[in-house]
Amino acid sequence: MCYEKFVRPILFKIDPERIHDIALFWGGVFGKFWLTRKVIRSLYYYKNEKLNISINGINFDNPVGLAAGFDKNAVLMNVLPDLGFGFEEVGSITGEKCEGNAKPRIFRLPKDQALAVNYGLCNLGAETISKRLSNRKFRFPLGINIARANNEDIVMDVDKGIEDYIKAYNFMKDIGDFIVINISCPNTPDKRAFSLPSNFSRLMGEFNKFKITKPCFIKLKPDYPKRELDELIEISYKYKFITGFVISNLTKDRKGLKSSDKELENVEGSISGMPIKERSDEIIKYVYRKTKGKKVIIGVGGIFNAEDAYRKIRNGASLVQLITGMIYKGPKIVKDINKGLVNLLEKDNFKSIKEAIGVDV
Numbered sequence: 001m002c003y004e005k006f007v008r009p010i011l012f013k014i015d016p017e018r019i020h021d022i023a024l025f026w027g028g029v030f031g032k033f034w035l036t037r038k039v040i041r042s043l044y045y046y047k048n049e050k051l052n053i054s055i056n057g058i059n060f061d062n063p064v065g066l067a068a069g070f071d072k073n074a075v076l077m078n079v080l081p082d083l084g085f086g087f088e089e090v091g092s093i094t095g096e097k098c099e100g101n102a103k104p105r106i107f108r109l110p111k112d113q114a115l116a117v118n119y120g121l122c123n124l125g126a127e128t129i130s131k132r133l134s135n136r137k138f139r140f141p142l143g144i145n146i147a148r149a150n151n152e153d154i155v156m157d158v159d160k161g162i163e164d165y166i167k168a169y170n171f172m173k174d175i176g177d178f179i180v181i182n183i184s185c186p187n188t189p190d191k192r193a194f195s196l197p198s199n200f201s202r203l204m205g206e207f208n209k210f211k212i213t214k215p216c217f218i219k220l221k222p223d224y225p226k227r228e229l230d231e232l233i234e235i236s237y238k239y240k241f242i243t244g245f246v247i248s249n250l251t252k253d254r255k256g257l258k259s260s261d262k263e264l265e266n267v268e269g270s271i272s273g274m275p276i277k278e279r280s281d282e283i284i285k286y287v288y289r290k291t292k293g294k295k296v297i298i299g300v301g302g303i304f305n306a307e308d309a310y311r312k313i314r315n316g317a318s319l320v321q322l323i324t325g326m327i328y329k330g331p332k333i334v335k336d337i338n339k340g341l342v343n344l345l346e347k348d349n350f351k352s353i354k355e356a357i358g359v360d361v
């Protein structure tokens with residue numbers, strides 16, 4: 001409440017990318033020192049055994065993670081466990097360093113409780129980020145989200161795109177606990193190259209040449225035509241290394257937004273937050289049903305409270321993630337969601353998150 005009433009109005013007066021950079025800087029600094037971590041922990045940390053969940057041998061203290069895109073260059077791993085997060089996905093990390101799209105490239109849409117994101121995969125590249133992370137132990141499970149660089153010479157060429165994914169994978173493969181292959185960034189000029197089943201199939205064929213032993217997830221978008229989504233699922237069965245899906249990425253679809261045409265006039269990019277909540281819920285349910293619960297789903301998109309997270313779990317998600325909810329509700333959202341999840345589980349007589357997964361499907 002304090003965040004929404006006093007802090008947010010000030011933050012929302014400042015350019016969103018600048019605030020994002022400031023948050024990353026201070027998050028990195030606070031994470032370095034025992035004392036600041038302890039203060040943050042005393043305010044935001046919450047623990048309850050009912051929230052523990054083990055997935056493919058990885059133990060999560062709770063199912064609420066930070067989604068890919070907030071910590072692109074991996075600087076927040078030290079502080080996020082104290083903020084109450086159960087895990088994090090860093091990235092997207094590309095093979096080549098990537099400058100991303102021209103600024104401004106992130107916009108707030110308060111009437112929609114959404115953001116419009118047009119970062120275009122800016123990040124320091126896999127070589128630099130892998131040096132930062134290698135031989136380090138992390139205090140919670142770390143996911144490595146890899147993508148293909150949005151650079152002119154790579155982005156329109158499928159072969160070069162595959163090379164860049166593989167380059168990112170090779171640098172990052174020994175780091176972290178699980179891998180996410182992002183095939184659904186909507187903010188690149190090729191629009192959807194690796195979302196196309198034929199290109200996705202080729203990409204997976206290349207990854208299959210490696211001995212991938214870590215759990216590996218494919219990040220989907222929220223608005224595939226059903227036939228295409230079915231094809232992607234079908235292809236995923238062919239490759240044993242695919243553990244499941246992260247559902248979902250941003251959408252390009254602006255239909256139904258509450259922001260006026262004037263407010264959207266100079267806004268570039270794809271939409272996160274409240275407008276994708278239902279679509280993400282529906283696809284989670286669809287994929288869980290279609291795969292008969294055999295693929296693990298990480299649910300993301302429009303989570304603003306415990307009910308939102310719980311619905312995604314009941315629809316089939318084993319873990320959940322967020323970004324936009326934290327921007328609108330403040331960092332205490334993680335503790336609130338975890339506490340709320342325990343209440344909801346108890347109300348339904350479930351002893352653990354695992355018992356609630358997919359019960360509404």
Ligand SMILES: Cc1cc2nc3c(=O)[nH]c(=O)nc-3n(C[C@H](O)[C@H](O)[C@H](O)COP(=O)(O)O)c2cc1C
Nearest residue numbers: 067068069091092248249272273301302322323324
């Ligand atoms: C600022 C921002 C940057 C993002 N960048 C990435 C990215 O680099 N890679 C990726 O897979 N998803 C990225 N996403 C998508 C998020 O991971 C997530 O799928 C989406 O925002 C929906 O969750 P939310 O409604 O909780 O924000 C980004 C989202 C935001 C808001």
